[in-house]
Amino acid sequence: MTDSADADVLLVDRARRGEPRAFEMLVVKYQRRIERLIARMIRDSALVEDVAQETFIRAYRALPQFRGESAFYTWLYRIAVNTAKKALVEAKRDLLVSESSLVSPGEGEEPSRVENELSDGETPEALLASKEIAATVNAAIDALSDDLRQAIVLREIEGLSYEEIADVMNCPIGTVRSRIFRAREAIALRLRPLLGTHEGERW
Amino acid sequence: MNDDTPSSQRELTRQCLSRLMDGDASELEAGCRAFGSDAAARADWHAYHLIGDAMRSSDIDASPQRDAAFLALSLIHI
Numbered sequence: 001m002t003d004s005a006d007a008d009v010l011l012v013d014r015a016r017r018g019e020p021r022a023f024e025m026l027v028v029k030y031q032r033r034i035e036r037l038i039a040r041m042i043r044d045s046a047l048v049e050d051v052a053q054e055t056f057i058r059a060y061r062a063l064p065q066f067r068g069e070s071a072f073y074t075w076l077y078r079i080a081v082n083t084a085k086k087a088l089v090e091a092k093r094d095l096l097v098s099e100s101s102l103v104s105p106g107e108g109e110e111p112s113r114v115e116n117e118l119s120d121g122e123t124p125e126a127l128l129a130s131k132e133i134a135a136t137v138n139a140a141i142d143a144l145s146d147d148l149r150q151a152i153v154l155r156e157i158e159g160l161s162y163e164e165i166a167d168v169m170n171c172p173i174g175t176v177r178s179r180i181f182r183a184r185e186a187i188a189l190r191l192r193p194l195l196g197t198h199e200g201e202r203w
Numbered sequence: 204m205n206d207d208t209p210s211s212q213r214e215l216t217r218q219c220l221s222r223l224m225d226g227d228a229s230e231l232e233a234g235c236r237a238f239g240s241d242a243a244a245r246a247d248w249h250a251y252h253l254i255g256d257a258m259r260s261s262d263i264d265a266s267p268q269r270d271a272a273f274l275a276l277s278l279i280h281i
Contacts, residue, residue, distance in 0.1 A: 007226035014235065020281045021239040027277055028249050029224070031270060053273065057280040120231045129266060137257040155225065156255040162225060181221040188250045195250060195267050 004159060008072040023063070026090050027056050030073065034080050040083045051087050055080040107194075140187040150197055151176055152183035216244050224251060 008029075014022035035052045042048050059079050141149055147169070151164055154160045154168060163177045216237045223234035237244035249267055 004226070007224060010226065010228055010231045011235075014231065019235065020278075024274060024278070025235070025238055025248060027274055028245075028270065029252050031273055032253070036260065049273070053276055054278075056277050060277075060281050097262060133253070134257050137232070137254055141258070152254075153258070156258045166220055177222060178226075180225065181218055184221055184251050184254060185217060187254050188247070191250055191254065192246075195246070195253075 005071040005073065006161075007066065012063070012066065012068070012072050015060075016066070020060075022061055026072070030076060031056075033073075034076065037077060037080050038084045041081070042088065047087060047091070051084050052080070054087075055083045058083060133191070133194060136190050137187055140190045141183075144183055144186060148179050148183040148186065151179035152187075157182050213243065216241065217247050219243065220248050221251060224248070 008026065011022045011026050015026065031052065034055055035048055038051050039045070039048045042051060055076070059076055062079070066072070095123070105161075141152065144152070150169060151165060155164045160168065162173050162176045165180075166173045169176065216233075217236060219230045219233050223230040238248055248269060249270060
């Protein structure tokens with residue numbers, strides 16, 4: 001019990017039994033990781049987003065076939081990589097088509113998708129927002145007591161289960177659970193003003 | 204609706220989500236229900252996962268508006 005892959009099993013089973021909300025929770029969990037994975041293959045950030053979107057849609061539709069032989073996240077990563085490869089192949093094909101239909105340079109055509117891929121589409125605002133979030137989280141972690149910091153680092157960076165952390169920190173599992181929660185809340189407190197939570201707004 | 208939520212209930216929901224994200228099966232029912240019915244719970248689930256992602260990487264772009272738009276687009280197909 002209580003490691004990330006096991007946590008996924010709970011939500012995946014529920015999603016497979018026909019509760020889309022459980023899948024939404026997995027989307028929120030993995031969206032950024034999937035985007036980061038795809039961004040290493042595709043440079044256009046708009047295309048990265050499209051491919052990430054398509055990854056989750058394909059994963060949802062393929063859920064009935066997922067039998068849990070691999071961890072959910074490796075299955076999801078495989079779908080992401082395949083979807084990204086497919087998008088790259090299609091983009092190259094588009095380039096070949098558009099090149100053959102070029103009249104002459106300087107006719108005001110939009111750059112091809114592959115050209116967009118080759119340039120970095122990330123806006124300065126997005127980069128600043130990322131860095132601010134990372135800096136805020138780091139500062140919040142530095143401000144934690146040693147016990148809370150150790151617990152959250154072992155959980156989120158080392159991926160240890162509650163049992164393993166209890167072993168490392170030589171304390172009861174209940175204490176681990178409590179420390180991790182208190183660490184998350186202390187960090188979230190500093191993070192929420194940045195996120196501007198939309199209470200009451202439907203997603 | 205969320206302004207009327209007593210802070211102890213808010214706290215209980217947050218604990219529930221924190222445990223659920225670490226694999227506590229006993230919190231599955233309550234956690235999913237909270238996520239489905241409560242925007243603040245969705246924001247907490249997002250914030251808690253964002254913390255982990257931020258810790259594991261040097262920078263990430265993750266405003267809830269952007270993530271919410273992403274999720275909304277997914278929902279058309281889910």
